[in-house]
Structure formats: C-alpha cells, structure tokens
Amino acid sequence: MVVAFSPNMIFYYLAIHSIVCFIPSESIGFTLRLIPRFSPESPLYPGNLTFEEQLDQAIELSKSRANYIDFLSTPESSLSPDNIRFWVRPDNFFYTTEVTLGTPTSPQQLLVDTGSGLIWTQCAPCINCYDQSIPIFNRDQSRTYSKVPCDDPICARHKCLNGECVYQTNYAGGAVSRGLVSKETFTFTTDQGLVRVPNIVFGCGNDNQKFAFDGRRISGILGLDMGPDSLTMQLFNQIQGRFSYCLVYSKAEMTASSPLRFGEDTVLPPRPDIRTISIVKQRRFKNIYVKLVDVSVGDKRLGFPPGTFDLDTNTGLGGCLFDTGALGMYFNQGPYDAVMKEFDDHFSSFGLKRISVGKDLRYCYNYHPKFRAYAKMTLHFPTADYVVEPTYLYFHYERKGYFCVGVFIYPGQQQKTIIGSWLQQDMRLLYDLNFGVVRFMPENCAADQ
Structure with a gap:
C-alpha cells in the first residue's frame, strides 16, 4: 500500500456494453483490478513457472521493493520527489492495471506503484517513445484532452518551459519520462457500469528513454502514493478519502487478480x-x-x-x-x-x-x-x-x-x-x-x- 500496495499496489478489460455515467464532482465509487505478474493477463508475465519458481522471483522482487521503500522514507526523497532511486524494470513490479482515458477511449496498461505519485503514460506524437505492443495514447485524437497552463497552481509542482507546463521524472539506471502536464477524462468500472471522471491530471509522456519495456503492453505508471498528483489524492473528495483491497489467496499459483476499490465501492x-x-x-x-x-x-x-x-x-x-x-x-x-x-x-x-x-x-x-x-x-x-x-x-x-x-x-x-x-x-x-x-x-x- 505499496501500500506496495504493497503495500503491494491492475485490471481486466472493462466491458464496453456497460452503462456509462458522467460524474463531475459528486461522491463516486469505482474498482480497479490488480493483475499479478504471474497471471497470463499481465504484461509482466514471465511464462509458465512452477509455484516454487514464482516464490523465488517474488522474493527477489521484494528485496528491490524494500530498498525502494527505504529511499522513500529518507528526508532526501521529500526534497527531490522527481528523482526516484528505483530501477524501472519489468522484474521490479508485481501488479499492473488497465486504465481507460480520453474521448474516444483509449485503454492503457500501467504499472502500479504505491511509492510514486504522478500518473504518466506514453503520448503521441512522440519525441522518443519505447515500443509498446498496444496503441499509444494520441492526445490530438481526444476531444477531452487539455494541457495544464503554466499559471495553473498545479504547475507550481512542476516546471514551465517554453510556455508549457512540463514534468520530468528520473529513475535509477538513467530512465527518464518527460512530457506535458495534462488533464484528461478517465473511465472506471463500478458495480453499476462505467463512470467517467474528467480533469484528472497526468503526465502525457512524449519523451521516454531507457525503459526496458520494448514490445510489452506497458504504457506507463499509475502512482498511488499520498502525493498531490496521485490518483488517490486527486479524487480524495469524490472517494471520501477511502480505498480498500482484498488479496486473493494463492496457494497453488500467484495468478489470481484482486480488486482495488475506491469511495462508495469500499463499504x-x-x-x-x-x-x-x-x-x-x-x-x-x-x-x-x-x-x-x-x-x-x-x-x-x-x-x-x-x-x-x-x-x-x-x-x-x-x-x-x-x-x-x-x-x-x-x-x-x-x-x-x-x-x-x-x-x-x-x-x-x-x-x-x-x-x-x-x-x-x-x-x-x-x-x-x-x-x-x-x-x-x-x-x-x-x-x-x-x-x-x-x-x-x-x-x-x-x-x-x-x-x-x-x-x-x-x-x-x-x-x-x-x-x-x-x-x-x-x-x-x-x-x-x-x-x-x-x-x-x-x-x-x-x-x-
């Protein structure tokens, strides 16, 4: 939670025929689906491993995760939130999820990171983008996309460069994501259908270098920490500050997805x-x-x-x-x-x-x-x-x-x-x-x- 959330911190595809509701500001509830790396549904899937092999991989991943938490708890991390001493490699993440953004909608698979805040995904047109096996989100084709202007208070947490509000997140090993601080409508699943939430701030990354994701269904990172740019904190009022999860028991194999619920879905x-x-x-x-x-x-x-x-x-x-x-x-x-x-x-x-x-x-x-x-x-x-x-x-x-x-x-x-x-x-x-x-x-x- 990892909360990395372990914690610890994802999803099966949303049914297109579900009812769609537009929710501007009132209380909402929605659910994301946490997909573990050993599920064939995951873009991190390492192949058909035995349970013992899965355990050994998960233990190695846990050490990387613990060291990441170690850095996040140092005073240095709060002074340099954009410099993350964590290797962004497929074998350093356990959960992924699918989010849908834009109008028309564009599904994207994101790594779930409870240790970072900003949501970012690759965006076309690209300056430098790694090869992802699903279509890259194209901001020019979305009717609900907008840039965050430099005079917006949101941009005070980032930088204004050549008249545009931009972000840059540096990771260990030289990986870096740069792009425009933007707003977009995200679509989530609920018990009653789909809900569309406008004006979620995210990083529209058009310059992403030295990521080891080529050929995978990985679009970016979903930040779930307690920072102001994370999904949890952006929607704090709408979700009444509540989220919950229930991890499925995995004796025979660590492949079962688990729900991550927000707001009214957490009762x-x-x-x-x-x-x-x-x-x-x-x-x-x-x-x-x-x-x-x-x-x-x-x-x-x-x-x-x-x-x-x-x-x-x-x-x-x-x-x-x-x-x-x-x-x-x-x-x-x-x-x-x-x-x-x-x-x-x-x-x-x-x-x-x-x-x-x-x-x-x-x-x-x-x-x-x-x-x-x-x-x-x-x-x-x-x-x-x-x-x-x-x-x-x-x-x-x-x-x-x-x-x-x-x-x-x-x-x-x-x-x-x-x-x-x-x-x-x-x-x-x-x-x-x-x-x-x-x-x-x-x-x-x-x-x-």
Missing part, C-alpha cells in the same frame, strides 16, 4: 470482527504508517520495549506499514532475531530439523505432509490485533521437501517493519484517510470479484 458489511487501527499522523513521508507495539509467535508474546517499531517523523527511521509490493514480513535485525528464535524454538520442540536453503530464507525446515502444528503470528496494535494464520505465513516447497517461515531481515538502513502481501491474503483492508484509520477483517477474497 464494509456490518460484522463484529471488523478491527480498526490508527494511521500515524505525519505529513513528511508519502507512505501510510501504522503503530505496531508488539509481536506474538504462537501464544507467546515477545514483549518488545515501547517504541521499538515507532516511526521517527523527522528522520524517517522505523515505522510499520502494509505493502503489496513486498511478499513476506520484514523486521529490522534486532526484532527479526527475537521473532525467529521463537519460531525456531517452536519447531525444534516438535523435532523438526532446520536446514539451509539460501541467504534470504533463513528459517526452513524439513516438510512432513502430516505435520500440522504450525505457529501463527500476531501483530499487536494499540487498538487491535492482526492475526496471521499459518496459511498466510509459510512458504511450502513441497517438491523440494521443505517449508520456510515467510519472515525476512529488512535490507535497508531505515529500520522498517513491512507487512507484505503474503500476510495480507484473504484479509480486506480499508484505508479511511478522512478518519485516519485502517480497518480490516478476514474475508474470502476470491468471492470479491
């Missing part, structure tokens, strides 16, 4: 097991943090000192967040050692032998099909407990004869605690930014389509 049913935790109040960093106070393994509460997982709002050190771009659970070295000792003591008490399989998965054990005594993990917040059942905590390499605890050492310097997508499966999370809370409840996410 939760009246259930007694809905839990609520507060969002940490801070404005310096664009990720959403929650206050973790302690951890339990099985029934044993570890009793970490107060403040162990707190965010320093001045330096960006510490803090806990949900992210859909990372796979497992990440702890800083000290908490990691304490948590994993409890897991190891638990499995050792049943005579399971710890084995060495690699530098990332450090706590793995011989797999026995009849073994059932897997320990759960509970994340304790001031007002609620987030219980991670064993189904969503372990990686089973059944063909290789072992399983691993899905908990990792945080690889960066900023001492983050990340609750990744594997631990969020079959859990609906609703972010209510108006009230400054995250609500969650267990759910069969496969039924929420």
Whole structure:
C-alpha cells in the first residue's frame, strides 16, 4: 500500500456494453483490478513457472521493493520527489492495471506503484517513445484532452518551459519520462457500469528513454502514493478519502487478480470482527504508517520495549506499514532475531530439523505432509490485533521437501517493519484517510470479484 500496495499496489478489460455515467464532482465509487505478474493477463508475465519458481522471483522482487521503500522514507526523497532511486524494470513490479482515458477511449496498461505519485503514460506524437505492443495514447485524437497552463497552481509542482507546463521524472539506471502536464477524462468500472471522471491530471509522456519495456503492453505508471498528483489524492473528495483491497489467496499459483476499490465501492458489511487501527499522523513521508507495539509467535508474546517499531517523523527511521509490493514480513535485525528464535524454538520442540536453503530464507525446515502444528503470528496494535494464520505465513516447497517461515531481515538502513502481501491474503483492508484509520477483517477474497 505499496501500500506496495504493497503495500503491494491492475485490471481486466472493462466491458464496453456497460452503462456509462458522467460524474463531475459528486461522491463516486469505482474498482480497479490488480493483475499479478504471474497471471497470463499481465504484461509482466514471465511464462509458465512452477509455484516454487514464482516464490523465488517474488522474493527477489521484494528485496528491490524494500530498498525502494527505504529511499522513500529518507528526508532526501521529500526534497527531490522527481528523482526516484528505483530501477524501472519489468522484474521490479508485481501488479499492473488497465486504465481507460480520453474521448474516444483509449485503454492503457500501467504499472502500479504505491511509492510514486504522478500518473504518466506514453503520448503521441512522440519525441522518443519505447515500443509498446498496444496503441499509444494520441492526445490530438481526444476531444477531452487539455494541457495544464503554466499559471495553473498545479504547475507550481512542476516546471514551465517554453510556455508549457512540463514534468520530468528520473529513475535509477538513467530512465527518464518527460512530457506535458495534462488533464484528461478517465473511465472506471463500478458495480453499476462505467463512470467517467474528467480533469484528472497526468503526465502525457512524449519523451521516454531507457525503459526496458520494448514490445510489452506497458504504457506507463499509475502512482498511488499520498502525493498531490496521485490518483488517490486527486479524487480524495469524490472517494471520501477511502480505498480498500482484498488479496486473493494463492496457494497453488500467484495468478489470481484482486480488486482495488475506491469511495462508495469500499463499504464494509456490518460484522463484529471488523478491527480498526490508527494511521500515524505525519505529513513528511508519502507512505501510510501504522503503530505496531508488539509481536506474538504462537501464544507467546515477545514483549518488545515501547517504541521499538515507532516511526521517527523527522528522520524517517522505523515505522510499520502494509505493502503489496513486498511478499513476506520484514523486521529490522534486532526484532527479526527475537521473532525467529521463537519460531525456531517452536519447531525444534516438535523435532523438526532446520536446514539451509539460501541467504534470504533463513528459517526452513524439513516438510512432513502430516505435520500440522504450525505457529501463527500476531501483530499487536494499540487498538487491535492482526492475526496471521499459518496459511498466510509459510512458504511450502513441497517438491523440494521443505517449508520456510515467510519472515525476512529488512535490507535497508531505515529500520522498517513491512507487512507484505503474503500476510495480507484473504484479509480486506480499508484505508479511511478522512478518519485516519485502517480497518480490516478476514474475508474470502476470491468471492470479491
């Protein structure tokens, strides 16, 4: 969320025969569909991999994601928001989505990035565009396209060059997207049909260089952070500051799409097991943090000192967040050692032998099909407990004869605690930014389509 949103942070094609509504400013609800990289529907699809191969790829991607979050939490990132120390390569993203913009409509596939703000897509006529396998959006053919003028307050966040408001986003490795800051009508799906939302600000990128996307169905990036240019913040009033997602459980294969809902589409049913935790109040960093106070393994509460997982709002050190771009659970070295000792003591008490399989998965054990005594993990917040059942905590390499605890050492310097997508499966999370809370409840996410 990744929120990269993990989190973590997409979509099947919209049915053209749906009812279309035009919504200028009132409250709305709509849903995007998060398509994971291992789905054949995804432009990132790496081919028909085994589940174990998918896990290994996702773990590698998670490390890149954690390092990206690390940079985003430094004071330097807030001073230079247009310089992103992240390699924009296909293997650094987990989710894509389809958005439709313009009149007539033009569907575009975007990489979902909860760590950046500006939405941008390639635009014709091009100065430099990489080869994408779907038609590039042509601004000259859309009746609803407009440029943002230099005297618009929006342009104060960008630059005025030769009388035009322009953006430039630089990525690690030399990739750069440049173009016109523009407005366009976007079309989204709802439970009642389609809804058209005018005047969404986006980057109309006509100069995009050194991206490794040639020949793919990738048009650009959908930014979903808390910056002013992101889709979430542009539509803040219309969506009442609410969005939610429910990640489908993927035991056999990580191919199922999941809904990302906004506004009126996020309404939760009246259930007694809905839990609520507060969002940490801070404005310096664009990720959403929650206050973790302690951890339990099985029934044993570890009793970490107060403040162990707190965010320093001045330096960006510490803090806990949900992210859909990372796979497992990440702890800083000290908490990691304490948590994993409890897991190891638990499995050792049943005579399971710890084995060495690699530098990332450090706590793995011989797999026995009849073994059932897997320990759960509970994340304790001031007002609620987030219980991670064993189904969503372990990686089973059944063909290789072992399983691993899905908990990792945080690889960066900023001492983050990340609750990744594997631990969020079959859990609906609703972010209510108006009230400054995250609500969650267990759910069969496969039924929420």
